[in-house]
Amino acid sequence: MSHLTPAEKEAVLASIDHTFLRPEGGPAEIDRLCAEAAEHRFGAVCVQPLWVARAAARLRGTGVRVVAVVGFPHGANTAEVKAAEARRAVADGADELDMVIAFGALRAGLDALVEEEIRAVVAAGVPVKCILETAALDEAAMDRACDLAERGGARYVKTSTGFGPGGATVEAVRRLRARVGHRLGVKASGGIRTLADLLALREAGADRFGTSHGVAIARELEAAAR
């Protein structure tokens, strides 16, 4: 990885949302996640709503942010409930929210419903990423989703939940970046296991990365720096 400068290596670490979303997990997994994030200077952890307060307490003073998922992973609940979940997560200490849009509604052309729910979550007052579940969308639907995210006030579009029909692909990331330009960020997530995976998606236009393999990737970066 000699083509990454030390500053770039730091930037890669800071662009990783160290993620634990498996529903069978509990406090022990959250505590380990937070300790790893602080140790490797990842930008954030990404956790389920139930564990936001715990993660926030563990990470106080470390500079690592807490990202809470909302409507995860199906996105098939109402705007009102997503908004309530968002407010509660912020009250519990979430610095950012990664909401799953109602991609079933989007596929059916109910764009106004999707824009409304994005606004409702954005109203919670912290930066919002819209998870599109790109593997369930055709290219036209991805474009519409990007436009709705922008109009609704989101800061990022994000490819995948990691529990859907597929993860982040170079093609999907390129498509999202082409649509949002530099007005929004693009978070790649789902199936990122190695530094090479991450760098390929970065090259395609992603500037934030959700992965549960952050520690292995950090070790690859460290080894490359020797």
Place this chain on the structure above:
Amino acid sequence: MSHLTPAEKEAVLASIDHTFLRPEGGPAEIDRLCAEAAEHRFGAVCVQPLWVARAAARLRGTGVRVVAVVGFPHGANTAEVKAAEARRAVADGADELDMVIAFGALRAGLDALVEEEIRAVVAAGVPVKCILETAALDEAAMDRACDLAERGGARYVKTSTGFGPGGATVEAVRRLRARVGHRLGVKASGGIRTLADLLALREAGADRFGTSHGVAIARELEAAAR
């Protein structure tokens, strides 16, 4: 299926929750589900929160009930948000609620948290089934979950989301039935594709069935009745 009397066949149909929970679905899938449920006299449909109002409107006057899932499919959000989702589903026309318990918390021994969230959902005022995601639990955890469901005021325990590590098994249904006796019902869900699947789970102690293959099962019953 000559061992089922006509009355038993009607009872089997009435014990089926005709289910569509795939997140990529939209209004067209919900409308078809409702039409099929009315045609085959299934007891209920089971849908995501986003589609409860639509299903309730479609089913008015048919006698088919609407079941809404809550905290689906991960169960990893807070009691407060599950309660808000439950209230909204009831306001939208849900007759029953199938809530996913925080099975990650249960595995970690946080039983009080789980009992509390069950109470919070039961407070919405309609019958509640607790989805345990049995494939993620050992036998002792299944027993604790049954006890918490009963203490929390739920009416049923239910095996699976259909999106977890496994579906309903004869062994899990037997375990749940042995624990709850006749005080609660047992709903089997996940992987029920044929009448033989359903009858094996019924024999093991289940008295309610969640399946997206209800139409095929109804046809098997009709063929057997000729």
